[in-house]
Structures are given as structure tokens and as C-alpha cells.
Amino acid sequence: MFKSLFSKLVGTYFIIILITIVVLGVLLSGYFEDFIFSRRADELKDDITDLNPYIEMYAMGVLDQWHLYNYFKLADRYKNSTIWIVDDMGYIWLSYASSEEETDKWKEQQLTAEEFAKIMEGESIIKEGKFGERFTVPVLTVGVPFTIRGNIVGAIFMHSPVEEIEETIHETYKSIWLAAAMSAIISVILLFFTSKLISKPLKEMNKITREFAKGNFNRRVNIKSKDEIGQLAFNFNAMADSLNNLEQMRRNFVANVSHELRSPLTTIRGYIQGILDKTISAEKSNKYLSVALDETKRLNKLIDELLDLARIEAGEFPLNIITFELNELIRRVIISQEERITEKDIEVDIDFEREYFYVEGDIDRIQQVLYNLIDNAIKFNPKKGMLSIRTWDFEKTVFVKVKDRGSGIPKEEIRHIWERFYQVDKSRSSEDRGTGLGLSIVKKIVNEHGQDVWINSKLGEGTEFIFSLKLAEGS
Numbered sequence: 001m002f003k004s005l006f007s008k009l010v011g012t013y014f015i016i017i018l019i020t021i022v023v024l025g026v027l028l029s030g031y032f033e034d035f036i037f038s039r040r041a042d043e044l045k046d047d048i049t050d051l052n053p054y055i056e057m058y059a060m061g062v063l064d065q066w067h068l069y070n071y072f073k074l075a076d077r078y079k080n081s082t083i084w085i086v087d088d089m090g091y092i093w094l095s096y097a098s099s100e101e102e103t104d105k106w107k108e109q110q111l112t113a114e115e116f117a118k119i120m121e122g123e124s125i126i127k128e129g130k131f132g133e134r135f136t137v138p139v140l141t142v143g144v145p146f147t148i149r150g151n152i153v154g155a156i157f158m159h160s161p162v163e164e165i166e167e168t169i170h171e172t173y174k175s176i177w178l179a180a181a182m183s184a185i186i187s188v189i190l191l192f193f194t195s196k197l198i199s200k201p202l203k204e205m206n207k208i209t210r211e212f213a214k215g216n217f218n219r220r221v222n223i224k225s226k227d228e229i230g231q232l233a234f235n236f237n238a239m240a241d242s243l244n245n246l247e248q249m250r251r252n253f254v255a256n257v258s259h260e261l262r263s264p265l266t267t268i269r270g271y272i273q274g275i276l277d278k279t280i281s282a283e284k285s286n287k288y289l290s291v292a293l294d295e296t297k298r299l300n301k302l303i304d305e306l307l308d309l310a311r312i313e314a315g316e317f318p319l320n321i322i323t324f325e326l327n328e329l330i331r332r333v334i335i336s337q338e339e340r341i342t343e344k345d346i347e348v349d350i351d352f353e354r355e356y357f358y359v360e361g362d363i364d365r366i367q368q369v370l371y372n373l374i375d376n377a378i379k380f381n382p383k384k385g386m387l388s389i390r391t392w393d394f395e396k397t398v399f400v401k402v403k404d405r406g407s408g409i410p411k412e413e414i415r416h417i418w419e420r421f422y423q424v425d426k427s428r429s430s431e432d433r434g435t436g437l438g439l440s441i442v443k444k445i446v447n448e449h450g451q452d453v454w455i456n457s458k459l460g461e462g463t464e465f466i467f468s469l470k471l472a473e474g475s
């Protein structure tokens with residue numbers, strides 16, 4: 001029945017309101033009934049206590065019956081009450097009722113001892129019922145001691161029909177239930193609108209989520225409230241933004257990869273085709289084949305790097321952290337590049353602050369970082385350039401700096417160089433043209449180690465990369 005949030009809210013609130021109103025109504029009604037009864041009893045008690053002096057005067061012959069009855073009538077105030085004056089034996093020696101035969105009916109009747117014994121002891125009584133079946137309708141009876149000169153000589157009873165009181169109670173009930181019904185209606189209207197207010201943005205988000213599922217990340221939720229729903233909407237929109245970015249990145253990535261794969265493949269295909277249909281002469285074919293071979297190497301490198309990146313991102317490259325000596329690793333990477341260094345006649349300047357730096361890290365991954373940075377430094381150094389490498393430590397951290405004397409990177413490009421496929425000069429056509437993945441791999445690996453990598457570059461002067469590593473415990 002309650003499928004939507006809206007109907008759930010309305011349903012639950014409605015049940016709560018209904019229960020509250022019914023419980024309140026029942027409690028209030030009961031309370032008012034008791035209250036009205038005790039008020040009426042107090043009234044009757046006051047009335048007959050006030051009558052005591054007149055009855056006393058009548059008993060002593062100072063006041064005649066006609067005057068006394070007038071006082072009774074005044075006390076009764078059209079409540080249809082019956083008044084009895086009872087002697088110490090329980091005989092009703094004087095009675096009053098609204099009609100004459102009623103008045104006479106009670107004369108000389110005797111009450112049982114238990115009916116008035118307590119009064120003779122000075123207490124007053126309150127009773128509800130037919131007073132020993134003496135009345136045909138239920139009455140509220142109040143009895144108080146009758147005193148002459150301060151001595152208890154009998155009792156005064158006043159019986160008032162309950163019917164009259166019940167009418168007042170019914171009037172009160174009516175008001176209570178009318179108020180309850182009105183507040184129920186107002187609350188239902190209010191809760192209808194508040195529930196709508198709560199469920200509307202959720203419905204909207206729901207709708208937009210379905211659009212997301214279809215791949216359309218352009219829709220946003222338009223909710224400005226500051227409450228939890230507003231915060232949810234804000235975060236929802238932020239999520240949509242990042243999904244959109246991600247989608248954009250994915251598209252760019254696919255476009256970049258396709259482009260990077262296509263150009264070497266086109267070259268290779270063109271050369272092979274040329275050799276096969278003899279447009280490329282037999283003497284030149286060797287040269288073209290070796291270019292094609294270089295291109296396949298580049299393709300291999302690209303695919304290796306892409307796989308590395310994908311694995312690191314998917315967390316499938318758990319770091320194998322060990323303690324190793326960093327300076328030695330740096331020397332090994334430089335030696336592996338010796339041929340290129342001498343070919344470009346690059347001066348190498350090494351400055352290790354300590355002879356040994358034992359660090360914690362994944363040696364293969366750090367070798368990859370060093371290789372990429374040194375590879376860039378050699379690649380972007382001019383002939384007769386300079387490659388300088390420094391290591392030093394500071395507060396349990398070792399820093400490595402790889403510096404070249406290349407052309408530097410324009411300021412506005414610096415923040416992009418960590419992006420995949422980003423290359424400042426796309427048109428570089430020399431044989432060592434890269435893919436633009438090296439630095440993004442560097443950053444990923446260093447960050448995986450919980451460390452950082454920084455760049456300083458000045459156009460025309462050169463570039464330096466610095467990255468940190470954790471110094472091994474005890475070294």
C-alpha cells in the first residue's frame with residue numbers, strides 16, 4: 001500500500017496524529033468528567049453548608065417554612081435538586097423538591113444507619129447513583145452534618161440529577177472532539193504539503209539518476225535549501241560533475257589511445273606496402289624497415305605503459321616494499337642510458353649527500369620513476385647539455401632531484417604535464433618522441449608510496465624534478 005516515500009510519510013504521520021488525538025481526547029474527556037463532577041459536588045456542598053443557619057433558625061422557630069423554602073429554591077437555582085433534613089435517628093423531618101408531591105414523598109422516611117453514620121461523626125459524603133434505589137434517575141448526593149449551636153444534630157442531604165451534569169459533560173465532549181477533528185484536519189493538510197516538500201527533491205534526483213544511467217550527465221538538481229536534503233542535492237550535483245569529468249576523461253583517453261596507436265600503425269603499413277609494391281626501392285627498404293621496427297617498439301612501449309597505468313589505477317600493482325640502497329639504483333639507471341648520454345655529449349653531475357641512502361619502497365617501481373625522469377632529462381637536454389642528480393635527506397625523508405639544462409616548460413603548461421598523453425610540444429618528430437604517459441606513471445607510483453613529486457622549470461634555463469622517499473628505519 002505505502003510504496004512511495006510520500007505515501008509512507010503521509011501514512012505514518014497520519015497514524016501518529018490520529019493516535020495522539022484519540023489518546024488526548026480520551027484522557028481529556030475523562031479528566032473533564034471527573035473535574036465537572038467534583039466541581040458540582042463542591043458546589044452542592046457549599047450550597048447546603050450555607051443553608052445550615054436558615055434551617056437552624058427554622059428549627060428554633062425563628063424562620064417560617066415559606067421563607068426557608070425560598071432559601072432552598074435560591075440554593076437549588078433550577079437544578080431540580082432534592083433537599084432532605086434528617087434527624088439523628090435518620091428520619092427525614094423536612095424535605096424540599098421542585099414539585100410539591102415530590103416534596104411530600106420523602107416525609108417521615110428513614111435512612112439506614114450506614115447512610116448517615118459518617119455524617120453524624122462530622123464528615124461530609126459524596127455519592128453517585130440512585131441512593132439506595134430511592135430515586136428513579138441517577139443523582140449526585142452530597143451530605144453534610146446539620147448543626148445547631150455547633151452541635152451535630154442530624155444531616156442535610158442535597159441530591160442533584162446527574163442528567164443535568166451529563167449535559168454539561170456532553171457539551172465539553174463536543175468541544176474537545178470538535179477541536180481534535182479540526183486540528184487533525186489542519187495537521188493532515190500541513191503534513192501533506194511538508195511530505196510533498198520532502199519527497200519532491202528526492203523524486204527529482206531519482207529521475208536524474210535514471211538519466212545518468214543512460215549516460216546523460218548534464219542534468220543537475222535545482223534545490224537551494226540548507227537542510228540535509230539541500231546538502232544531499234549539493235553533493236549529488238558534485239557527484240554529477242565528477243562523473244561528467246570522468247566521462248570526459250574516458251572519451252579523451254580513448255581518443256588519445258586511438259590516435260597514438262593509429263599513427264605508428266599507419267607509418268608501418270605505408271612502409272610495408274611501399275616495399276611490397278616496390279615504390280620503395282630495394283636499397284632503401286632496409287632503412288624503412290628499421291623505421292617500421294622503431295615504430296613497433298614505440299607501440300610496445302605505449303601498450304606496456306598503458307597496462308602499467310591501468311594496473312596501478314585498478315590497485316592490481318601491490319607495492320612490494322623493501323629496503324634498498326637508492327644511490328646504487330640511480331647509478332645503475334644512468335649506466336643503462338650511457339650510450340644516449342655520450343651520444344648527446346651530456347655532462348653528468350652527481351651529488352649524493354651521503355654515501356648510502358637506505359630507503360623503503362618498491363625497487364622496481366622506483367627504478368621506473370628514475371628511468372622516466374632521467375629519460376626526460378636526456379631527451380629534453382640540448383647537445384652538450386647537463387644532467388645533474390642530487391640526493392639528500394631531511395627528517396626521515398630522502399629527496400631525489402633530477403635536473404637538466406633543457407628548454408624548460410612554459411608556466412601555463414606545468415600543471416598539465418602529469419596528465420596522461422599530455423605533451424607540451426606535440427609536433428616533436430625525432431625518433432625519441434614519447435607518448436606523454438611517463439610523468440603520469442611517475443606521479444602515480446610516487447603517490448602510491450605515500451610520497452610526493454614536485455617540478456621547478458624555467459623557460460630557457462631547464463627543468464628539475466624532485467621526489468621524496470621514506471628513509472629506512474635505523475639508517
Ligand SMILES: Nc1ncnc2c1ncn2[C@@H]1O[C@H](COP(=O)(O)OP(=O)(O)OP(=O)(O)O)[C@@H](O)[C@H]1O
Pocket residue numbers: 305372376377380404406407408409417422423424425433434435436437438439440463
Ligand atoms: N625535463 C623536461 N624538460 C622539458 N619538458 C619536459 C621535461 N619532462 C617532461 N616534459 C614535458 O612534459 C611532457 C610529458 O612528459 P612525459 O614524460 O609524461 O611524456 P613523454 O616524455 O613525452 O613521453 P614518455 O615519457 O611516455 O615517453 C613531455 O612531453 C614534455 O613536453
Ligand SMILES: [Mg+2]
Pocket residue numbers: 372375376434437438439
Ligand atoms: Mg617521459
